[in-house]
Amino acid sequence: MTQAAFIGIDIGTSSIKAVAVAPDGALLAVGNSPMTVDVKQPGWSEQRPEDWWAGTCSAIKQALAKIDSPEVLGVGLSGQMHSLVPLDDSQNVVRPAILWNDVRSSAEAAYVREMVGNESLRRLAGNPSLEGFTVTKLLWMRNNEPELFGRISQMLLAKDYIRYRLAGELGSEPSDASATLLFDIANSQWSEEMCGLLDINSGLLPPIIESAEIAGGITKSAAAETGLAEGVPVVGGGADNACAAIGAGVVSAGDALFSVGTSGTVVAPTDSPVTDPGMRIHSMRHATSGTWYLMGVVLSAGAALNWWRKSSGGPSFDDLVAEAANTAPGSGGVTFLPYLTGERTPHADANARGVFFGMHGGTERAHMTRAVMEGVSFALRDSLELMTALDVNPDEAVAVGGGASSAVWLQMLSDVANLPLRTVGPSEGAPLGAAMLAAVGAGEFEGVGEAGKAWLTDLRRVEPEAAVRTAYDDAYGRYRDLYPALREMFAAGES
The missing domain is CATH 3.30.420.40 (ATPase, nucleotide binding domain)
Known part of the structure; x- marks a missing residue:
């Protein structure tokens, strides 16, 4: 058969x-x-x-x-x-x-x-x-x-x-x-x-x-x-x-994709072309007719945590994340810029570099681990804030990538972005989206939205916790202030 x-x-x-x-x-x-x-x-x-x-x-x-x-x-x-x-x-x-x-x-x-x-x-x-x-x-x-x-x-x-x-x-x-x-x-x-x-x-x-x-x-x-x-x-x-978004069911205005792999992206479909006057965020045609999307890119996401894991003696990711989970939001005042290889959104600055700021005598590895995870989450929030300023307002987001497989990081992303997040399966990403396009082309479905409803299953859903909102807003403010203060030093430094 x-x-x-x-x-x-x-x-x-x-x-x-x-x-x-x-x-x-x-x-x-x-x-x-x-x-x-x-x-x-x-x-x-x-x-x-x-x-x-x-x-x-x-x-x-x-x-x-x-x-x-x-x-x-x-x-x-x-x-x-x-x-x-x-x-x-x-x-x-x-x-x-x-x-x-x-x-x-x-x-x-x-x-x-x-x-x-x-x-x-x-x-x-x-x-x-x-x-x-x-x-x-x-x-x-x-x-x-x-x-x-x-x-x-x-x-x-x-x-x-x-x-x-x-x-x-x-x-x-x-x-x-x-x-x-x-x-x-x-x-x-x-x-x-x-x-x-x-x-x-x-x-x-x-x-x-x-x-x-x-x-x-x-x-x-x-x-x-x-x-x-x-x-x-x-x-x-x-x-x-575009195919990763399709493979996660992110195909219509109001949807969004948070991807935390080696790099990170935020993708939000729109039903008309939208461009940022400052072009700090990318505008692309989606891989489905009559749809566009905005995209922000974080060059070092999971790569930043992997760098920290190796730099801190090589503990397992599970051990690091468990330590971070027992540390309060805001990382004890420690802030991390995840610009290890420069940054794309919103700064488009190849000279930007990673920074730990705010350590003191009581700072422990757990604070710095959480700061890395928060720094990546704040970098993704940067993209979301640019989108909302353009009146692109997702109702919720699908999270994919290694970061989304961590319950701790998934909740942190939801809290930082103040958005409900969910994960879906199968979690095959871009090649799954490509297979959906093939199924539409072959006449199995009328469109990729129909394919997603038939093929995808919700696995986990988290809601932002109101109790930590103020702590994250304060920490995000410190994060946002740090790059402008260091921009000239980045430009003068060696790569």
Whole structure:
């Protein structure tokens, strides 16, 4: 007897993950292939797209091998945002992909600000010019690798390259295109005006399809390499943050996603494009038609607690969190800035650094552990406050990631944000969202909202505790005052 399944694939930085999900939402199998990052110089970050393809083939085969007589009904894709994949006119990769966290293009980011101006950036692309955005990487190639740049006939993003390898069709979709700085998020099309201002040939940009739209079918060669049947439909897919939101049921205005993994994000869908006048928070198209989202990014979230764990002698996370749980909100006056690798939201400051402030003779490890957890929570609140200032007011939020698996941290996040939080299962994140898009494209559901209601189950819900509100508001005030006081010292210090 065959087992019907939808496959969702996430092209991540540290691994390629494939999940197989039954039409009723049962998680059937997971495949995973680890990835490595090549750091040729400080600040550089590259991967070979051919390695992504090999990892994708392996992850799919792993998942299929765990299912008796699988019948795959559709394939969806998610992937790391911003990463540049340049192809020549034979669709061969010109050079290794320059990744989202590569910061070599500071001069190019400044050039975009100079040529376009912040007001036009807000109007045309909805986002500031930062090193992470794809266009700065393309301009870096033009300035530093002119021969290779001259060979480019098409620019793709990570999951778009894998879709091409699966289905033989070149294209992108709005949620990932939003992360290039060349996409008009309000009108869901490439911005000819941006291309003109930066002297970029718009012919390098692939056709746009919708995230749940069928882009093509598995080719004969891809079938041989993946174990999928030839002709299985492949949909456009979505950016990893958009798919993670879909995979948590965060698809409509009033919803929000709090993610506490290595980094942290706050995502809030909107039913029209909303941009911050100061562009301190990102504005993107969602991977569902007629929806956008605001996104704030904390570069060091779980990474900050992991750093503290190693720096404090290597105790287990459970022991650290248990100590913090027995410490009062406010951490005995200790404040922590979690800017270990700079910060994105709201400061966009690559020079910012981590800081402990307020220790005294009675300060213990538990105070500092709680301060780290509170500092990350306050950084996420920064993003939420920017959203509410733009009249985007979530009613509640879904929490995902390692931080959400901690009852202590989950309650802390709810208290700091003053929002009810819940967790959902299966907790597979972006690849689950990609599988939902495949199910919509194949006609199993009318939309991702319907898919989420059918596939997701609430696991835990917490409410903010009024008794600790004042303590957290006071501690958040100290946290907010600390960065402005140190900004000039950060700028003058060594990285």
